[in-house]
Amino acid sequence: MSIQRELIETLQLNLIKHKVILLFGARQTGKTTLLKKLLTSDDDVLWLNGDESDVRLMLQNQTSAGLRAFIGAKKTVIIDEAQRIEDIGLTIKLIHDNYPEIKIIATGSSAFELKNKTNEPLTGRKLEFKLFQFSTKELVNHHGLLNENRLLQHRMIFGYYPDIVNNLGDETELLKNLADSYLFKDILMLDGIKKPEKLIKLLQALAFQVGSQVSYNEIGTLVGLDSKTIEKYVDLLEQSFVIFKLNSFSRNLRNELKFSRKIYFYDNGIRNAVINNFSPLAIRQDTGMLWENYLVSERMKRNHYDKNYCNSFFWRTKAQQEVDYLEEKNGKLFAYEFKWNSKKNAKITKTFTSNYPEAEINIITPENYLDFVL
Numbered sequence: 001m002s003i004q005r006e007l008i009e010t011l012q013l014n015l016i017k018h019k020v021i022l023l024f025g026a027r028q029t030g031k032t033t034l035l036k037k038l039l040t041s042d043d044d045v046l047w048l049n050g051d052e053s054d055v056r057l058m059l060q061n062q063t064s065a066g067l068r069a070f071i072g073a074k075k076t077v078i079i080d081e082a083q084r085i086e087d088i089g090l091t092i093k094l095i096h097d098n099y100p101e102i103k104i105i106a107t108g109s110s111a112f113e114l115k116n117k118t119n120e121p122l123t124g125r126k127l128e129f130k131l132f133q134f135s136t137k138e139l140v141n142h143h144g145l146l147n148e149n150r151l152l153q154h155r156m157i158f159g160y161y162p163d164i165v166n167n168l169g170d171e172t173e174l175l176k177n178l179a180d181s182y183l184f185k186d187i188l189m190l191d192g193i194k195k196p197e198k199l200i201k202l203l204q205a206l207a208f209q210v211g212s213q214v215s216y217n218e219i220g221t222l223v224g225l226d227s228k229t230i231e232k233y234v235d236l237l238e239q240s241f242v243i244f245k246l247n248s249f250s251r252n253l254r255n256e257l258k259f260s261r262k263i264y265f266y267d268n269g270i271r272n273a274v275i276n277n278f279s280p281l282a283i284r285q286d287t288g289m290l291w292e293n294y295l296v297s298e299r300m301k302r303n304h305y306d307k308n309y310c311n312s313f314f315w316r317t318k319a320q321q322e323v324d325y326l327e328e329k330n331g332k333l334f335a336y337e338f339k340w341n342s343k344k345n346a347k348i349t350k351t352f353t354s355n356y357p358e359a360e361i362n363i364i365t366p367e368n369y370l371d372f373v374l
Contacts, residue, residue: 003142005034006305020104025131026241027109027182030162046074050081060086064098082106083113089121111239133160133267135301136373153281156290159269172278179273187240198225206263207274211292214263249313249326257316264296291340298373321349333359342367
C-alpha cells in the first residue's frame with residue numbers, strides 16, 4: 001500500500017538547492033521508501049548503506065579523487081544510516097566541495113550520532129529534515145477521514161509505524177520484533193549505554209508515567225541508576241526518536257512548577273510493546289495515558305510538517321492543578337485539556353484561567369480531535 005508522505009514535496013523543493021540534505025528519523029519510518037519515490041532513476045543514483053561493513057570501509061579516509069572514482073557518473077549519492085560511518089561529515093564535505101554537481105542525501109536513525117559527526121564539517125552546507133511514523137493527516141489523505149476515524153482506537157494501541165499500518169492482523173508480532181531489533185539492539189549500541197537491562201527498565205518506567213510529571217531522581221531510584229545517568233539515557237532515547245520531552249510552562253507565579261517535564265513516546269505502539277500490553281481500550285487502565293500520548297505526538301507531527309513554529313508546554317502547580325498541553329505562538333497562549341470520555345464534565349482549572357485570562361481554552365475529545373491533529 002503506497003501512502004504519500006507529507007515530507008516529499010518539501011524534499012523536492014529543497015533538493016535543487018546546493019545543500020547536503022540530512023534526513024533524520026527512527027528506523028522503519030520509511031526514509032528509504034520515501035527517497036526511492038523522490039528519486040526514480042536508479043541509473044543516476046548511488047545507494048549506499050552504512051550498516052554494511054564494506055561501505056563503511058570504502059567511505060573512510062578517502063581522498064576527493066578516490067571518492068570521485070567510487071561515485072563514478074552518478075548524479076546523486078544517498079547514504080543510509082550514515083552515522084555508522086567514521087568521519088562521514090568530512091567525507092560528505094569533500095564530495096560537496098569538490099563535486100558540487102553531485103546531490104548528497106544522508107539519513108540517520110540517531111540524530112545524536114549523525115549531528116555529532118556532521119555539524120562542524122557541514123556548517124553552512126546542510127539542510128535538516130525529520131521523517132516520523134505515518135501521521136493522521138497522511139492516512140486521512142490516503143483512505144479518507146471516515147475510515148481513519150474508525151481506526152482511532154486501533155491507532156492508540158498499535159501506532160503508526162508503516163509496517164504496522166500496512167499489515168493489519170499482524171500488529172502484535174511486528175511490534176514485538178520492531179521493539180526487539182530497534183530498541184533493544186540498535187539503541188544499546190549507542191555511546192554511553194553501559195547497562196542495557198537498566199535502559200529497558202527505564203523505558204518501562206517512562207511508559208507507565210506518560211502524561212505525568214517525571215522526576216529523574218524518583219526514576220533513578222526505581223531503576224537503580226543515578227539521576228545524571230537517567231538524564232543522559234533520556235537524552236539518547238530522545239535523539240533516537242523513541243521519546244520526547246515536554247517542559248513545564250511558567251511565568252514565575254509563586255506556585256507554578258518551573259523546572260519539570262513530561263515524557264511522551266513518538267509512537268503508541270512502541271510504548272505498548274515496551275510494557276507488552278496490546279489489550280483493547282475497553283479493558284485497559286491506561287486509556288487516558290494512551291489518549292494523551294496519541295494527541296501530543298500527532299500534534300507534534302502536525303506542527304513540524306506544517307512549519308507551525310510554536311513553543312509547547314504543560315502547566316502544573318505545586319497543588320497539582322494542571323493543564324495537559326499548552327502552545328505559545330506570537331505571544332498568545334492556547335490551552336488544551338484532553339478527555340477520552342466526552343460525557344464527563346471537563347474544564348480548565350480556574351487557577352490557570354484567572355492567571356492567564358487571555359489564553360484560548362480548548363477541550364479535546366474523540367468528537368473533535370481531528371481539528372487538533374489535522
